Structures are given as C-alpha cells and as structure tokens.
Amino acid sequence: MSDLSVVKKNRRQHILDEAARLFKEKGFGGTSMRDLAEQVGMEAASMYNHIRSKDEILEQICFQVADQYIAHLTEIEQQPGTYVEKIRALLRLHVRLVIEQGDAVAVANHDWKYLTGEKRATFLEARRLYERRLAALIEEGMAQGELQPLHVSVALFTLLSAVRWVELWYRPERDISPEALEDDIVTLLMKGLEK
Amino acid sequence: MSDLSVVKKNRRQHILDEAARLFKEKGFGGTSMRDLAEQVGMEAASMYNHIRSKDEILEQICFQVADQYIAHLTEIEQQPGTYVEKIRALLRLHVRLVIEQGDAVAVANHDWKYLTGEKRATFLEARRLYERRLAALIEEGMAQGELQPLHVSVALFTLLSAVRWVELWYRPERDISPEALEDDIVTLLMKGLEK
Numbered sequence: 001m002s003d004l005s006v007v008k009k010n011r012r013q014h015i016l017d018e019a020a021r022l023f024k025e026k027g028f029g030g031t032s033m034r035d036l037a038e039q040v041g042m043e044a045a046s047m048y049n050h051i052r053s054k055d056e057i058l059e060q061i062c063f064q065v066a067d068q069y070i071a072h073l074t075e076i077e078q079q080p081g082t083y084v085e086k087i088r089a090l091l092r093l094h095v096r097l098v099i100e101q102g103d104a105v106a107v108a109n110h111d112w113k114y115l116t117g118e119k120r121a122t123f124l125e126a127r128r129l130y131e132r133r134l135a136a137l138i139e140e141g142m143a144q145g146e147l148q149p150l151h152v153s154v155a156l157f158t159l160l161s162a163v164r165w166v167e168l169w170y171r172p173e174r175d176i177s178p179e180a181l182e183d184d185i186v187t188l189l190m191k192g193l194e195k
Numbered sequence: 196m197s198d199l200s201v202v203k204k205n206r207r208q209h210i211l212d213e214a215a216r217l218f219k220e221k222g223f224g225g226t227s228m229r230d231l232a233e234q235v236g237m238e239a240a241s242m243y244n245h246i247r248s249k250d251e252i253l254e255q256i257c258f259q260v261a262d263q264y265i266a267h268l269t270e271i272e273q274q275p276g277t278y279v280e281k282i283r284a285l286l287r288l289h290v291r292l293v294i295e296q297g298d299a300v301a302v303a304n305h306d307w308k309y310l311t312g313e314k315r316a317t318f319l320e321a322r323r324l325y326e327r328r329l330a331a332l333i334e335e336g337m338a339q340g341e342l343q344p345l346h347v348s349v350a351l352f353t354l355l356s357a358v359r360w361v362e363l364w365y366r367p368e369r370d371i372s373p374e375a376l377e378d379d380i381v382t383l384l385m386k387g388l389e390k
Contacts, residue, residue, distance in 0.1 A: 084389055138388075148390050150379040151371050157364060158383050162357035169352060176346050184345040188353050192387030193333075194279055195343050 012050045015040050016064070019057045020103035028058060028111040058111060059119050065108035066126045068097065073133055083141030087159075088186050090134065094163045095182045099170055106167050131156060162189055207245045210235050211259070214252045215298035223253060223306040253306060254314050260303035261321045263292065268328055278336030282354075283381050285329065289358045290377045294365055301362050326351060357384055 018039045022031045033054055037044040051057055072093045076086050098105050112123050135156045141147040147155075163185060170181065213234045217226045228249055232239040246252055267288045271281050293300050307318050330351045336342040342350075358380060365376065 087388065146390060147388050148382060148386065150383060150388075151375065153364070154371065154376060154379040155383060155388060157360040158357050158380055159388070161360035162353050162384075164359070165352040165356035169348070176349065180346065181349060184349040185353055187343060188345060188350060188387075189357075189383070190387050190389045191343065192383075192385050193282065193342050193345075193350060193354070194385045195341060 008050065015042075015047065015051055016057060016060055017103070019054075020061050020101075020107050023058070023061075023111055024103045024106045028054075028107070028114045055114075055116070058107070058114055061104050062108045062112050062115060062119075062123055063126075065097075065101070065104050066123060066130075068101075069093070069130055070126065073130060077133065077137070083137055083144060083146045084190065086137055087141065087147075088190060090137075091159065091163065091186050091189060092182050094160075095166055095185055096178070098163070098166045099178045099181070102167055102170065109164070109167065131160070134160075159189055203245065210237075210242060210246055211252060211255055212298070214249075215256050215296075215302050218253070218256075218306055219298045219301045223249070223302070223309045250309075250311070253302070253309055256299050257303045257307050257310060257314075257318055258321075260292075260296070260299050261318060261325075263296075264288070264325055265321065268325060272328065272332070278332055278339060278341045279385065281332055282336065282342075283385060285332075286354065286358065286381050286384060287377050289355075290361055290380055291373070293358070293361045294373045294376070297362055297365065304359070304362065326355070329355075354384055 015036070019031070019036055022035055022039055026035070031054070033047070034044060036054075036057075037047045040047065051060075073090065076089050076093075079086070079089075081089075112120070115123055135152050138147065138155050138159075139152050142149055142152070166181070166185070170178075174181075176184075210231070214226070214231055217230055217234055221230070226249070228242070229239060231249075231252075232242045235242065246255075268285065271284045271288075274281070274284075276284075307315070310318055330347050333342065333350050333354075334347050337344055337347070361376070361380075365373075369376075371379075
C-alpha cells in the first residue's frame with residue numbers, strides 16, 4: 001500500500017471511530033454529517049472524499065464489528081481445546097470487544113435497526129449464523145457431557161444477554177480492571193454464583 | 196368496595212393492559228389515545244373517564260411493575276432462608292414476571308425514558324434502591340461464604356442482564372414450559388454452565 005493510501009485508510013477509520021462515538025452519544029438519528037465533520041475537524045466537503053453518507057458509515061461500523069466477532073469465533077472453533085475452553089474464550093471476547101471498542105459495539109448492537117434493504121438483511125443473517133454457531137458449540141459441549149444439560153437456546157441467550165450490560169457500565173475509571181471484569185463474568189457464567 | 200367501583204377498577208386495568216400491549220408493539224411515541232380507545236373498544240370520550248392521558252397510563256404501568264418487584268423483594272428479604280435461596284427466588288421472580296406480564300415489564304424496562312419530571316426521578320430512584328437491596332443480598336451471601344467472591348456490581352448486573360432476553364424471546368408456543376425456563380436460567384446462573 002502506498003503511503004498516501006495508508007493515510008487515507010487511517011483518516012477513514014478515524015472518521016468511523018468518531019462517528020461511532022457520536023452515534024452512541026446522540027443517537028444515529030440525532031447525528032448529522034455536519035456534527036461529524038466538526039468532531040473530526042474536517043470540512044464537510046473533504047470528509048466526503050473519504051465517506052459518502054451516514055448510511056455508509058453505519059454499514060461500515062456494523063460490519064466491522066460483525067466481522068471481528070465472526071473471525072474470532074472461527075479461530076476459536078478451529079483451535080484445539082474443550083468446549084468449556086471455547087465458550088470461556090468467546091465470553092472473554094464479548095467482554096473485551098466492549099471494553100476496547102465500546103462505541104462501535106454499541107452502534108452494532110442498537111443502530112443496526114437503521115440499516116436498510118440488503119445490508120440490513122445481510123447483517124441480520126450474519127448475526128443469526130453467529131448465534132447458530134455458538135449454539136452448536138453449546139450443544140456439542142452438552143453432548144460431550146462437559147456442560148449442564150439445559151435448553152440450548154436458553155443457555156445461548158442467557159450467556160449473550162448476561163454480557164450486554166458491560167457496554168453501559170464499563171469505564172476505565174471503574175474500580176475493576178478489564179481482566180478482573182472478564183474473570184468475574186466468566187466465573188459467574190461458567191461456575192455459577194453459588195460457591 | 197362497591198360493585199360499581201370494582202367494575203371501574205377492572206375497566207381501568209383493562210385499559211392499562213391494552214396500552215402496555217400497544218406500547219410494546221408500536222412504541223410509546225407511536226401509540227395514540229385514539230389507537231388505544233379502538234383497541235379497548237371504547238369511545239375516546241368515555242375512556243377519559245378512566246384515564247386522563249398517555250403520560251398517566253405510562254406512569255401507572257411503570258409504577259405497577261416497580262411496585263411488584265419491590266413487594267416481592269421485601270417478601271424475599273424477610274423470609275427465612277439462605278442467601279442462595281433468596282437470590283434463586285429473585286431470579287425466578289424476574290423470569291416469571293416477564294412470562295406473566297411481559298408487555299408491562301417491557302414498557303417499564305424501555306419506555307420509562309418517556310416519564311418526565313418528578314415521576315421519572317421517583318422511578319429511577321426506586322430502581323436504584325431495588326438494585327442496592329439486591330446488591331446487599333449478594334454481598335451478604337459472599338460474606339457468609341455462600342457465594343463466589345466476585346465484584347458485587349459485576350455479579351448484580353450480570354444476573355439482572357442475564358434474564359433480560361426472556362422478554363424478547365418468550366412466547367407460550369415455545370418448546371419449553373415456563374417452569375423449565377425458570378429452572379434452566381436459575382441453574383445456569385447459580386450452578387454455572389459447566390458440569
């Protein structure tokens with residue numbers, strides 16, 4: 001990649017990052033391209049050299065997040081290890097992505113509703129497929145006797161839902177490190193609250 | 196209570212129930228008093244004999260739900276039993292209220308944002324107090340050695356968040372009974388997914 005195209009790529013990612021921050025703060029509907037240009041410190045006209053529309057920004061953010069979850073899931077599926085280890089790794093991933101990219105994850109979790117047409121259908125299909133693959137890990141873990149015999153969908157959605165609050169709560173100044181937060185959530189979900 | 200006032204109270208509750216259904220389906224903003232009158236099969240004018248405004252309906256729904264959670268929590272706190280038993284009872288309560296009154300719980304969970312002024316402040320204070328009392332049960336359970344030693348807020352919010360999906364997923368035609376659903380969620384959260 002030429003130096004110029006690297007600069008252009010970084011600039012584009014910077015616009016996406018700032019957009020995610022604004023969407024989370026003011027809502028997708030409440031954020032204008034003018035707000036965004038101001039936030040990134042560019043003239044609106046030159047911002048359009050990097051990105052065409054608010055819809056395109058939303059698509060980029062949602063699919064970047066989805067792609068990361070899917071890439072990590074693929075890696076975890078292919079690694080050797082028990083189902084317990086795989087599910088632990090996935091729970092850690094869910095917590096870590098929120099800590100490291102909270103704005104983008106929040107946008108992908110909430111503002112995907114503003115995706116339209118084929119993009120929306122593709123995003124929802126990717127999410128469904130991700131859930132099915134995670135459900136398959138849970139089901140196989142139960143079949144192998146590693147996991148409690150529960151209703152697979154109930155286990156799946158309880159796990160996914162159980163980590164959703166982190167997005168609303170976590171800030172670097174909280175009295176817990178990211179690692180301890182991951183540990184505590186994984187312990188509660190895998191070992192249970194009871195001692 | 197006179198027969199007439201019983202009829203009036205039932206009529207009022209029927210309006211609230213149908214309002215909760217419409218708010219969940221079309222959103223608080225997307226539901227008009229005209230929609231509601233049509234849904235309950237009354238003239239708008241006579242509906243106003245029972246209820247003054249959409250804001251009043253929202254307040255009633257939110258506080259009825261909050262009052263139930265608080266009343267059950269008070270009962271659970273006062274019952275004899277271990278902390279494990281108390282927290283199990285509370286988790287069951289959270290699942291059961293969603294199954295039995297899913298529309299109203301959904302409105303209280305999401306549309307409280309449309310409460311205004313003092314009502315909003317009172318509702319949020321009630322929610323914070325509920326969370327603090329549940330956190331106290333968790334903390335005492337840890338102090339007694341009944342529960343895993345985790346960050347109290349992390350345990351609290353993981354539990355509360357872990358049951359939130361039920362509202363979106365549960366329908367009577369699902370392939371699981373309400374009791375089995377309660378059992379599976381409580382088992383996962385208290386005993387862990389690992390066998």
